[in-house]
Amino acid sequence: MVITNKSGRTAVRATALAFSAALLVAACSSGGGGGGKASQSTGAAKAGSGTKVTVTETEYALKLSRNSFTPGTYTFTADNAGTTTHALEVDGPGVSDVRTKNISSGQNTSVTVTLKKGTYKLYCPVDGHQQLGMKTDVKVG
Structure with a gap:
């Protein structure tokens, strides 16, 4: 007026x-402005749409609920069973820098990706955690 x-x-x-x-x-x-998730334009799929895999995170290890993977869409749920802040990142063929937000002890969060045939690295991107052993390779196909 x-x-x-x-x-x-x-x-x-x-x-x-x-x-x-x-x-x-x-x-x-x-x-959006960077709320903890890196760009998911490459390799990311619709949230919650894939085969569910729990990744239990502790100091300083990752334990997956399954160890056999075929090409397809997966929803990785990072479950922080440790005492410090953790997160989960996935890198591999067609998937680059796709990660969860940082989570505190007792929390969980998910990231959904489409995996092709090849080897993928799952790791905690929190400073220094990967070097302390919070990493694993997943072979698809």
């Missing part, structure tokens, strides 16, 4: 200004 003040100048009503500011904030915050 536009109103005219005593000097004859037009002014924008405060509610219209507040509405415009709210739209700007919403537009700026809807971009």
Whole structure:
């Protein structure tokens, strides 16, 4: 709404200004901005749509609920059974830097990927954890 003040100048009503500011904030915050997941444009699949695999994470090891994989879509659930923050990342043929968010002890989170024939690395991307043994290779096919 536009109103005219005593000097004859037009002014924008405060509610219209507040509405415009709210739209700007919403537009700026809807971009995602790195909430813990790396880009999933390569190799990622629809969340929860694949064969479920639990990856139990402890200091400093990964234990998978299965050890046989054929090509297809998998949902890896990282279950933090340790005492420090962990996450799970998957890299391999057609899958690059697909990861979960960081999770605290007792929490879990999932990532869904489509695996082709080949070897994939699953590991904890938290600083230094991979080097301490939180990694495993998965052969598909």
